[in-house]
Amino acid sequence: AQTVTQSQPEMSVQEAETVTLSCTYDTSESDYYLFWYKQPPSRQMILVIRQEAYKQQNATENRFSVNFQKAAKSFSLKISDSQLGDAAMYFCAYRADSSYKLIFGSGTRLLVRP
Amino acid sequence: GAVVSQHPSRVICKSGTSVKIECRSLDFQATTMFWYRQFPKQSLMLMATSNEGSKATYEQGVEKDKFLINHASLTLSTLTVTSAHPEDSSFYICSARRGVNEQFFGPGTRLTVL
Numbered sequence: 001a002q003t004v005t006q007s008q009p010e011m012s013v014q015e016a017e018t019v020t021l022s023c024t025y026d027t028s029e030s031d032y033y034l035f036w037y038k039q040p041p042s043r044q045m046i047l048v049i050r051q052e053a054y055k056q057q058n059a060t061e062n063r064f065s066v067n068f069q070k071a072a073k074s075f076s077l078k079i080s081d082s083q084l085g086d087a088a089m090y091f092c093a094y095r096a097d098s099s100y101k102l103i104f105g106s107g108t109r110l111l112v113r114p
Numbered sequence: 115g116a117v118v119s120q121h122p123s124r125v126i127c128k129s130g131t132s133v134k135i136e137c138r139s140l141d142f143q144a145t146t147m148f149w150y151r152q153f154p155k156q157s158l159m160l161m162a163t164s165n166e167g168s169k170a171t172y173e174q175g176v177e178k179d180k181f182l183i184n185h186a187s188l189t190l191s192t193l194t195v196t197s198a199h200p201e202d203s204s205f206y207i208c209s210a211r212r213g214v215n216e217q218f219f220g221p222g223t224r225l226t227v228l
Binding site: 033042043044045046050091100101102103104105106107 | 146148152156157158159160163205207209211215217219221222
């Protein structure tokens with residue numbers, strides 16, 4: 001069965017600094033997708049970034065980028081120039097290409113210090 | 115991005131009553147919708163996959179007679195919590211699939227059973 005692990009329950013970063021959130025996953029599938037979702041206090045889930053496993057290039061969205069290490073089954077999220085609005089729960093998620101179901105990690109709470 | 119709504123956003127009910135939660139895709143047709151449950155400070159757990167015009171597929175451990183799902187149209191799925199009890203109190207989130215690789219989440223419904 002596929003699993004997603006986030007080993008950091010909480011992380012803290014100074015405003016304008018950079019922070020990296022960790023995620024590892026386990027799967028026997030060769031084709032899959034990985035996601036990072038943000039859940040602010042409003043509880044609305046927001047897609048931050050998506051990575052297709054067949055792509056070697058790491059995905060980037062403005063201040064958000066990932067370090068995708070397929071062999072190590074690692075998918076970390078780097079947030080550059082952190083802003084107060086980045087404070088939220090961040091969930092790593094996996095989806096096999098053969099399914100539409102998302103499997104979520106346990107989440108990392110990100111605190112941003114002004 | 116696409117918009118998914120949920121109604122109600124918050125509901126309080128007495129133990130033993132049934133509660134219906136609606137999930138609507140407002141600007142796209144969704145052949146597949148998903149229902150998640152999120153306990154405080156925990157991750158999203160998939161409860162069931164709802165396919166338009168067919169029976170929902172429930173995850174292991176989810177009682178299908180307890181959580182009735184109806185996907186009557188391409189824009190509406192409903193989750194009915196039957197004979198609700200305090201342990202059913204939780205945050206329920208739906209998502210709707212658009213195309214192959216896009217899922218949009220609703221804002222969630224907080225259910226409190228007294």
